[in-house]
Amino acid sequence: MVPEVSKIPLPKHIALLPKAELHLHLEGSIRPQVAVALAARHHVRLTEDEVRGRYSYTDFAGFLDAFKWVTSFLLDPGDFALLAEDLAEQLLAQRVVYAEVTLSVGVMLLRKQRPEANFEAMLRAVEGYEKRGLRMNWVFDAVRQFGAEAAMQVVEAAKQCCSDRIVAFGIGGDELSLPTVEFRKVYERAREHGLHRLIHAGEIGAPENIREAIEILGAERIGHGITAVLSEELMDSLAERQIPLELCPRSNLFTGALAKLRKQSDVGLDKHPLPELMRRGVPVTLSTDDPAMFHTTLEEEYGAAHSAMGLTEEELNRLVDSSFRHAFGWEKSEIGNQTE
Numbered sequence: 001m002v003p004e005v006s007k008i009p010l011p012k013h014i015a016l017l018p019k020a021e022l023h024l025h026l027e028g029s030i031r032p033q034v035a036v037a038l039a040a041r042h043h044v045r046l047t048e049d050e051v052r053g054r055y056s057y058t059d060f061a062g063f064l065d066a067f068k069w070v071t072s073f074l075l076d077p078g079d080f081a082l083l084a085e086d087l088a089e090q091l092l093a094q095r096v097v098y099a100e101v102t103l104s105v106g107v108m109l110l111r112k113q114r115p116e117a118n119f120e121a122m123l124r125a126v127e128g129y130e131k132r133g134l135r136m137n138w139v140f141d142a143v144r145q146f147g148a149e150a151a152m153q154v155v156e157a158a159k160q161c162c163s164d165r166i167v168a169f170g171i172g173g174d175e176l177s178l179p180t181v182e183f184r185k186v187y188e189r190a191r192e193h194g195l196h197r198l199i200h201a202g203e204i205g206a207p208e209n210i211r212e213a214i215e216i217l218g219a220e221r222i223g224h225g226i227t228a229v230l231s232e233e234l235m236d237s238l239a240e241r242q243i244p245l246e247l248c249p250r251s252n253l254f255t256g257a258l259a260k261l262r263k264q265s266d267v268g269l270d271k272h273p274l275p276e277l278m279r280r281g282v283p284v285t286l287s288t289d290d291p292a293m294f295h296t297t298l299e300e301e302y303g304a305a306h307s308a309m310g311l312t313e314e315e316l317n318r319l320v321d322s323s324f325r326h327a328f329g330w331e332k333s334e335i336g337n338q339t340e
Contacts, residue, residue, distance in 0.1 A: 251289035
């Protein structure tokens with residue numbers, strides 16, 4: 001079932017601010033109507049209600065099953081172009097002016113697709129959006145449970161695509177599946193290729209997973225990282241070193257990560273650690289993760305941070321600024337112009 005989450009309005013001036021989003025999976029943005037269109041391209045009959053039924057889960061395993069199912073309709077470059085263009089329209093509608101979009105290249109390779117062909121089609125599809133006020137950069141993502149060799153292939157695919165629009169390499173998937181140290185050489189190669197380094201850690205794993213990601217892999221940002229709140233020492237270290245956590249509250253609610261963190265079966269967004277982390281001095285950014293699959297928008301995430309989590313309007317302003325400040329492909333000199 002889908003958790004009950006109210007649609008929370010934003011203070012008007014926050015709603016009007018240009019925003020950045022740094023933790024956003026392209027494949028998780030497939031809206032029901034877009035899934036229907038993708039299926040039709042491959043002669044599969046599908047209804048929006050069927051898609052909504054699939055987008056109903058209360059744990060991470062259920063979400064992964066839905067993710068595998070809906071991405072099975074992404075078969076050729078035209079499919080990825082359609083999806084990239086739809087995401088660009090969604091972002092523009094929310095006054096997002098900059099996004100670093102994660103692309104599941106590890107899944108492409110598993111399915112014997114050509115990442116360079118898919119990526120070229122996406123770049124063409126969104127080429128005109130910069131003139132309309134949206135800059136999109138990309139994170140090439142591997143799947144942790146596929147192993148280090150498969151992850152290395154994703155790094156090499158990023159180099160082969162040879163585009164300055166690819167700003168980072170990351171690893172998602174099941175953070176409990178393999179030890180962090182197995183990916184040391186992969187992250188060393190990513191650094192050699194000039195890529196920034198990300199990883200999902202501390203979503204359901206212990207604070208030690210976050211510490212290892214930083215110390216062993218040189219991760220510059222942490223995807224989720226909510227279990228950092230369990231370690232005062234780690235929070236202080238993140239604050240001192242200014243290593244940001246990419247927080248996605250509704251994602252944590254839908255996958256059960258928030259319930260696991262709080263050791264409660266019935267938990268709401270008011271229990272999210274974002275305010276505690278932020279007030280501790282830990283750099284945090286706010287994102288949607290997989291917006292269509294978690295029934296959210298960036299505006300709604302900010303609304304929840306205000307009304308459900310109690311962030312003040314001044315703190316919301318800081319949160320908006322943080323996403324620009326910790327972006328890999330946004331000029332620091334432009335931040336003031338966007339958030340003032």
